[in-house]
Amino acid sequence: MQLSPDDYIWWRFGLFEVNSTILYTWIVMALLSAGSWLVTRRLRTGVHISRIQHVLEVVVHGMDQQLREISPHQPKGLLPFLGTLFLFIAVCNLAAVIPGFEPPTGSLSTTAGLSICVFAAVPIYGIGKIGFVQYLQNYLRPTPFMLPFNIMGELSRTLALSVRLFGNVMSSSMIGAILLIIAPLIFPILMQLLGLLTGLVQAYIFAILAAVYISAGMEAGEPV
Amino acid sequence: MLINWFTVLAQIVNFLILIYLLKRFLFKPILRVMAEREKNMADALNRAEQAEQTAKARARELEKEKAAFAKARDQVAQWREGTVKEARDEVEALRGAWMSNITRDRQAFLDGLKQRMVEQVVRIGGKVIRDLADQGLNRQVLRVFLEKVADGKDELSRNAMKRGIVVQSGIPLEDDDVRIVRERLSQWFPGVTRIQFESAPELGFGIQLVVGDRKTAWHLTDYLRDLEKEIMGNLFKNTWVKS
Numbered sequence: 001m002q003l004s005p006d007d008y009i010w011w012r013f014g015l016f017e018v019n020s021t022i023l024y025t026w027i028v029m030a031l032l033s034a035g036s037w038l039v040t041r042r043l044r045t046g047v048h049i050s051r052i053q054h055v056l057e058v059v060v061h062g063m064d065q066q067l068r069e070i071s072p073h074q075p076k077g078l079l080p081f082l083g084t085l086f087l088f089i090a091v092c093n094l095a096a097v098i099p100g101f102e103p104p105t106g107s108l109s110t111t112a113g114l115s116i117c118v119f120a121a122v123p124i125y126g127i128g129k130i131g132f133v134q135y136l137q138n139y140l141r142p143t144p145f146m147l148p149f150n151i152m153g154e155l156s157r158t159l160a161l162s163v164r165l166f167g168n169v170m171s172s173s174m175i176g177a178i179l180l181i182i183a184p185l186i187f188p189i190l191m192q193l194l195g196l197l198t199g200l201v202q203a204y205i206f207a208i209l210a211a212v213y214i215s216a217g218m219e220a221g222e223p224v
Numbered sequence: 225m226l227i228n229w230f231t232v233l234a235q236i237v238n239f240l241i242l243i244y245l246l247k248r249f250l251f252k253p254i255l256r257v258m259a260e261r262e263k264n265m266a267d268a269l270n271r272a273e274q275a276e277q278t279a280k281a282r283a284r285e286l287e288k289e290k291a292a293f294a295k296a297r298d299q300v301a302q303w304r305e306g307t308v309k310e311a312r313d314e315v316e317a318l319r320g321a322w323m324s325n326i327t328r329d330r331q332a333f334l335d336g337l338k339q340r341m342v343e344q345v346v347r348i349g350g351k352v353i354r355d356l357a358d359q360g361l362n363r364q365v366l367r368v369f370l371e372k373v374a375d376g377k378d379e380l381s382r383n384a385m386k387r388g389i390v391v392q393s394g395i396p397l398e399d400d401d402v403r404i405v406r407e408r409l410s411q412w413f414p415g416v417t418r419i420q421f422e423s424a425p426e427l428g429f430g431i432q433l434v435v436g437d438r439k440t441a442w443h444l445t446d447y448l449r450d451l452e453k454e455i456m457g458n459l460f461k462n463t464w465v466k467s
Contacts, residue, residue, distance in 0.1 A: 006228040015230060022234050029242045038288075043257040045264055053257075060254045079255075080247040088242060104235070108226040113235030155281035 004170075005102040008111050021107040028091050028104065062204060063207075070208070071215030078214065085114065086207035089165065093199025096173055097192050105202075106169040108162065115162035118210040123127075126217030134220045145176070161209060168202045338459050345455075346448045353444055354429045362395050369431050369442040370408055376440050377412045383436040388418030390434040394427030394443075 005020035041051050049057075057167070058095045063083045067074055089105055096103040105108045126135040172195040179188045280461070353361075389409060397405075402421055409419055424432075432441030 004226055004228075006226075006231050017230065019228070019231060021228075021231050022238070025235060025238050029238060029245065032242065033245040033249055036246060040249055040253035040257075043253055045257055045260045047265075047268075050260075054255055056250070057258055060251060061258065064255075080243055080251045083251060084239070084243045084246045088239065089248065107228075107231065109228045109231035110235045112227055114239060115231070117236060117239055220451045 004107045007108050020102045021104045025104040070211045089130035108166045111166040115158045119158040122217040125214050129218040130220040136200035342455050346452045380435045384413045384416045387436040390420045392422045392424040393431040
């Protein structure tokens with residue numbers, strides 16, 4: 001039994017290899033990009049717009065609103081970053097219901113990669129917003145004694161972020177597989193439906209937490 | 225080992241590429257179009273608001289015009305009423321004048337007609353009497369004439385002495401008649417020597433006695449005139465009562 005789709009290798013050349021995680025990531029990427037391109041190449045600005053344009057507007061506007069609630073003064077590039085994060089995770093998780101599809105988010109490598117991105121984004125946006133010194137001073141709050149704990153917190157939350165998503169998605173597909181063996185009728189479908197819900201919730205949680213971490217990093221506190 | 229570090233690296237790269245792609249194909253166009261649509265809608269709303277303001281202003285204007293029109297209509301109605309009343313009064317006055325003219329003309333015509341009728345009747349009456357006059361009727365006339373002279377003889381006798389008596393007759397007198405008259409006159413005016421008889425056709429059917437500037441007479445014309453007066457009086461009295 002395979003625990004991670006990383007182990008299923010399609011093609012290898014030296015250190016370079018194409019495993020299931022990378023392959024399905026590419027498929028999701030192609031799906032998202034092509035879908036977006038197909039819809040947005042003929043956008044209309046009138047009163048009457050196509051349904052799919054409406055759907056995309058609702059999705060983008062909804063994400064924008066959520067982000068504004070968390071961080072009212074968001075920098076320009078924050079929406080594409082967090083929006084892409086949410087859409088990618090959501091599509092990966094939802095596509096898990098397709099038989100044969102291995103969700104890339106079920107691989108700890110993927111979730112770790114995404115967490116590292118968030119981990120890197122926090123200081124990038126924070127320093128961009130409030131400056132290098134101010135940002136570093138945030139680690140000394142509320143007192144300099146908290147510095148090791150702040151650094152540990154930073155690392156552990158990144159770890160938690162990746163493990164939470166991985167655990168949920170992996171367990172969801174694992175439960176589906178186990179239930180197929182125990183009770184092949186009906187129950188796996190119910191679990192798959194539950195998987196859809198948890199998949200969307202996990203995508204939301206990941207994106208929201210990333211938004212909270214980044215916006216917390218952009219806040220300038222009182223001088224130490 | 226659950227983590228494949230090559231895959232981690234590859235996924236980071238993949239994710240960055242995906243960010244770029246979605247930014248390029250999804251977020252930018254959608255956000256741009258949304259902003260544009262919001263702007264269009266705001267413009268449309270502004271235009272609608274402006275149109276509403278214009279419509280309201282126009283409605284107020286129309287309301288004013290309507291009020292002015294109603295006022296003008298009232299004035300016209302008032303003027304029309306006055307004019308119609310004036311015209312009606314004028315027509316009434318004209319009609320009254322016309323009616324009174326007609327009544328007057330009719331009255332004049334009827335009066336003329338009656339007068340001519342009476343005159344004709346009297347004239348024909350007189351002619352008939354004259355045509356039918358004979359000895360007997362002449363005698364009757366003489367008798368009545370002499371009675372009148374007898375009544376006024378005292379008055380006449382004062383002048384009769386110095387001026388004499390003239391008897392003028394419109395009817396032919398027989399010798400007997402002349403004799404009777406002469407006798408009577410001699411009897412009533414004893415001192416009078418000159419008694420003259422004259423024929424006077426202008427008197428018509430009548431006879432008169434002239435003493436200086438005094439005279440006593442009997443004329444059919446007098447009777448007829450009295451009769452005419454009476455008939456006319458009665459006729460006109462009736463006419464006035466009727467009209």
